[in-house]
Amino acid sequence: MIATLRREPAAALLAGVAAAGLAVLIVYPLGSVLREAVVGEGGFDPEPLTRVLTNPVTRQIVVNTLVMGVLAGTGATLLGFALALTTARVARGRSRTGLHYIAMLPLVAPPFALALSTIFLFGRQGLVTRQLLGLEVSPYGLGGLLFVQVITFSPVAYLIFDALVRQLDPALEEAALNLGASRVRILRTVIVPLLRPGFAGAFLIIFVESLADLANPLLIGGDFNVLASSVYLAIIGEYDTRKAVGFSVVLLMPSLLAFFAQRIWVGEGNVVTVTGKPSTGRVQVFDPAVRVPLLAISVVTAILVLALYAAVVAGAFTKLLGINNTLTLDNFRFVLQGIGTRAMTDTTLLSAMAAPVAALAGLMVAYLVVRTRIPGRVVFDYVLMLGAAAPGIVLGLGILLAFNHPPLLLTGTAAIFVIAFTVRTAPVALRGCTAALMQIDPSLEHASANLGAGAVTTFRRVTLPLVRRAVLSGVIYSFTRNMTTLSTIALLVSPNWRIMTAQILNEIDSQRLGSGAAYSTILIVIVLVTIVLLQRLFGRATIEVAA
């Protein structure tokens, strides 16, 4: 360390800042959760953990959580795969572009939006199920939950497969074709095996996301209790921190395991690099045996996604969609004359404050890991990644436990939200910046140093311009994610700062679905407008990376 200090003083300073930041903002909060779980009044006492694992009621919650994660992971991965194959090999021209955007649309859905419209369309009094088909189905429970999660998380799989399918060399398929293989057989023996890392990666990422999902289990889970909602209810309903940490630690384990398994397995390979290599051969269009089912799945999905979005907007502009379809602005009036206006400005302000901080934190750690030779630098990477690996509700609980008392009494301040948003979104900036830095030949920086520029000047004049795009996409990702996250901030709400997603939860708790839809519509518009504006300002590529 001392040798490093002498050789790279700037790097050592940076490492010091990063170490302090990570220790206070990530290690301390998550450590607080772990400590509370195993330390009782009389010393070591893992009672919260044993209670969760031995009580039959809570054990069922653990089982439910894992079942949900595995099924949602499988379903969303397969759907994303089908959509990616369709855009790459079946759809053409405008329909391809249209499907591409529709496939990614659920990314901008705030929590609740899709569950809310599922209730509007497929609920007990749903427009489609009850009014149109006369069926009586209840969406509350595992079925409805999976329906919403598969649609919500399918873009994650879609983006992974979209990138991978484009990288597939059509020459391989052509070779198989020439050897007499059928299209179905090519799909089975050539394409699917080549995409195997994609399946593993997508499944694991979605498994983690599904476990961390708080909004959908609360709204549409019915009696199907899962760990994330149990943590939430233990705090919000009882403020029983021992109970909450018990659920949290049990939830943390499979999440971390799956997350880091994914990283080790798939590694940095999921970052798309531009090779500049011209694509050889003709892109193959499938024959009907493959094309028809793929098209059917894609068309049904596209219609569903569009209908769900339309239902949110329709729900916002009607008295009560399905019961009383009179057009009205009452919902918007209630939202905007109430807390809504403040929630809009507060949430946008806090999200915008945290976004650059998150991107710079990601850049700082990426730089430390890729460009310096600080011993043990890879630890920085892993610790910051915990922000994305830990479920949002666990992170939020840690922040609540850590900063609810002196020396760092932050509850009720803006700082606590900025911390939560930053920790949650910096890992994505870290990945983007790491990939960008690895693509830049260090000789550029060496040249600058040889010409007499100091480390700071080199970073500012050479490195920073080259990673600018990655940093920008980190900012955009962070902003949109901050606007739409619920799980991370659900336990931190206070009268001083209003968060839109928390207000939506509040509306839906009181069964004011119309106001919930109005809030969701406003949130979707803010996110879309931001993306479109930034797209205009910085070009399309930035957004693609961010998404």
Next chain:
Amino acid sequence: MKLRAGMFVAILLVLGACGGAGDPGAGAPATASAPGAAAQPQGCGPKGSGSLTILGTPQEEYVQGVTKTFEAECGIKMSYVRLSSGEALAKLRADKANPQFSVWWGGPADSFIAANKEGLLEPYVPKGVEKIPAQYRDANGVWTGIYVGALGLAVNTKVLREKNLPEPTSWADLVKPIYKGQISIAHPASSGTSYTMMATQMFLNNKDIEKGFAYMKQFHQNVLQYQKAGAAPARQAGQGEVAIGVVFSHDTVAAIEGGFKDLKVVFPSEGTGYEIGGMALVKGASDPVAAKTFMDWAITAKAQELAPTYKAYQIPTNADAKVSDKSVKLATVKTVTYDFQWAGDNKKVLIDRFSNEVAPQPR
């Protein structure tokens, strides 16, 4: 793209229209309070720091309306958070070291008694309390009643007709298998409404907890799903998702006013439970002066008469306050003898038992 832009313009128009409509109302208090303390409107006490944060438990329109009116009348800047009783109690517990709220306003008094047991409240007897009958307030000034409400069933007559089900008239009817999946109620841990219902079953069985729980277990078999907010089941019944919601009758009246015309209120024939909506000063309140000014104001007849304006049809506790025609006439409804002290003292035990023994039962 065009469509997206069109939607954006539409939203802007909506925002503009609503903002415009809201402005005159929002502007008024600012001018009213501009002259400062010298021009303080009649009936308002000292302003303290000039701002106040309250924890409100009744339905949101009511909390929002009351805080807005108080802000306009007394020039104290208000902010609020609405939480159901159980959540409010949990929040006070969480914030104990650093209280975020000065007043807890509304929700059944049982929760105030439970909060006081945990040392979360500070006694304060509001000025003019003699207008509130003694049975509607705590003798030691820990909490003061601001309204009274009775439990009732929110019955969707259209759903019952469609399903060929008879109208339920009693608590005993609610455990009949014909209503399986047709009843909605909140979870008593989060909702004071739901806890009032559970305590009512105990009182109907002369505080025999075993018999009370035997009923709750049967009742559980018919519940579709436990909601979080107490009034939510009225709207759920209104939307036809279930036939029956167990709520306070004023919440059903509000839902009918809000457009759920198929609903009607039914009071169970064995006798129904009721609530006294409490109000209390939070211990360690950051602004006790403004808090007391608000509490003095909140028990006045004038303040309580505001309630129906915000679709809150509880019965006012102030003897001088006019009662809305839409409020239930308590004298005409058969009620149980509701022991608030007992309900408050036993709240934690009963809810733990419900959470462990009743809610997880398969059905």
